[in-house]
Amino acid sequence: MKKADKKSEKYFAASRAILEIIEKDGPHKLSHAQISRLSKVSRAWIYEYMGKNKEELIDIASEVFASYFTLNNKSVEPNTPEEFMGLLKQGQDIAFQKAQTEPLLLKLYFRFRGTTTPIGSAIKKYEKHWTEYIAKCLVQAKVLDPQSALATTRAILVLRLGFLHRIATSSTPAKEALDANESMDLVHKQLLKFN
Structure with missing residues (x-):
């Protein structure tokens, strides 16, 4: 699998996890640890490529979700x-x-x-x-x-x-x-x- 494909798979998995957490528990329960656990994507990767705060995470997940x-x-x-x-x-x-x-x-x-x-x-x-x-x-x-x-x-x-x-x-x-x-x-x- 190409590196770009793996990266987009991680974006999708982490984005899906973010949205699943929002659907189940609301945005206030969102954490890098919970996203990582649910998506099987490392916290460090999520932090580096998707954002450091909840707003960034939600923005990126929203874009990934809508474009899907x-x-x-x-x-x-x-x-x-x-x-x-x-x-x-x-x-x-x-x-x-x-x-x-x-x-x-x-x-x-x-x-x-x-x-x-x-x-x-x-x-x-x-x-x-x-x-x-x-x-x-x-x-x-x-x-x-x-x-x-x-x-x-x-x-x-x-x-x-x-x-x-x-x-x-x-x-x-x-x-x-x-x-x-x-x-x-x-x-x-x-x-x-x-x-």
Whole structure:
């Protein structure tokens, strides 16, 4: 495994531990020792690479958490409706899979979305990034005009979030993900009809 991969694995493990502690006990219970114990990442590494105080730890964990659920590949610029649908499907598949493997992160998303906390701010930033990027892709792929693209993108986000919540809170997340994929695929096909 490459050194960069190991570092990002440590960031994710420590970030997940930070968020798990916040979810279970609140931010006042956060300590380097507890994060280290839960994540299996050394206290020294956490201290050096993630921060010395709770605010730094929460900020970094929030960024790692928010970016985990978004497809941040700005280099992909679809030129046809079919290429756009492929991009949308890829992001959907990633999000629905992550909802099954990391339901805690989705629960935190719904708990902190709309708040002024570092987690809430990171969510707002990444939602804005995602909606602007997908709306731009809709226009570039000649699926919709700019105003309709932004409204449609917001609707897709709301639908995805509803399905992500169902997957993360279900006793049968794999079945929920299959149902969600089927429903979202139908929604995406309807988009092509606007072209």
